[in-house]
Amino acid sequence: MSLTNIFNIAGSGMAAQSLRLNVVASNLANANSVASTPQAAYHAHEPVFSAVQEGVSMAAQAAGSQAGDAAVGVKVDGITQSNAPIQRQYEPGNPMADASGYVYGSNVNPVDELVNMISASRSYQNNVEVMNTTKQLMLKTLTLGN
Amino acid sequence: MSSLDNLFGMHTQALALWQKRAEVLSSNLANADTPGYLARDIDFRKVLSGTSGAQAALPLSTTSADQIQSVASGGMPLSYRIPTQPSMDGNTVDTQVEEAAFASNSVHYQASLSFITAQIQMLRTAITGN
DSSP: OOHHHHHHHHHHHHHHHHHHHHHHHHHTTTOOOEEETTTTTTTOOEEEEEETTTTOOOOHHSSOOOOOSOOEEEEEEEEEEEEOOOEEEEESSSTTOOOSSEEOOOOHHHHHHHHHHHHHHHHHHHHHHHHHHHHHHHHHHHTTOO | HHHHTTTTHHHHHHHHHHHHHHHHHHHHHTTTTOOTTTOOOOOOHHHHHHHHHHHHHHOOSSSSSSSSSOOSSOOEEEEOOOOOOOOOOOOOOOOHHHHHHHHHHHHHHHHHHHHHHHHHHHHHHHHHHH
16 A cells, blocks of 8 residues: 555655754754854754655665655754854853853854744645645545445 | 456556555655755656557567566656756755645546546446436
8 A cells, every 4th residue: 555655755754854843943042052162162953864765674775776666755864063164252251261261152043044944844844735635535545435 | 257357447557556656746745855856756648558558669679588678677667857946955856846746646546536436336326226
């Protein structure tokens, strides 16, 4: 029954998009965090998505190409950190300030994050719609002949 | 009762095809933000000519089973969509196009369902006589 596969596909899409929303939330929450070294400063996180075939083992997935089976879900490959430059602020009164009086802020760009948030929520809604439509089709199929 | 096997005509196969297409389109929608993902679709005409036995072109004959088959065996002929607005990350999913295709696909699926329902009701009428 390939209609049930759609639930897995749309579900993987929803999981990936909600993780993206989660990452956006952490980035926005930490937008104003400061640290005493550039290394310790908060770097914006970004999830990396990749396509994954549903119901196929990872080994077969590595061997085969994308063109094989129809059902392709989404998986989160990992979370990378942004390489954008860290802002340095002169705040000698801050307890986190280093010897020369600087604190290091995050490299989160709030505009980027908000755009990401809108995109993630729209994609999530798309997947919900796909799931709803599929559910209706399945229910109609179950009552076939009435 | 071989006529019963053919009762629903091509609609059972059509249902399977619409299901498969819904799967492909939902994969496209789920991967709308995956870098490098290429959107795909099923060409209805190709599948139809495959099931009705009509070959679009003469296939190359092979003298051994080990040779590469010129015609793909089994499965649905999936083709890649030609992007109207290519994006920087190599993703070719156009969400609006996919949504429209998904909606029309589900209407087609329901059409096939109602054809089958009509056939069942006709049989019922024939059996009960009223």
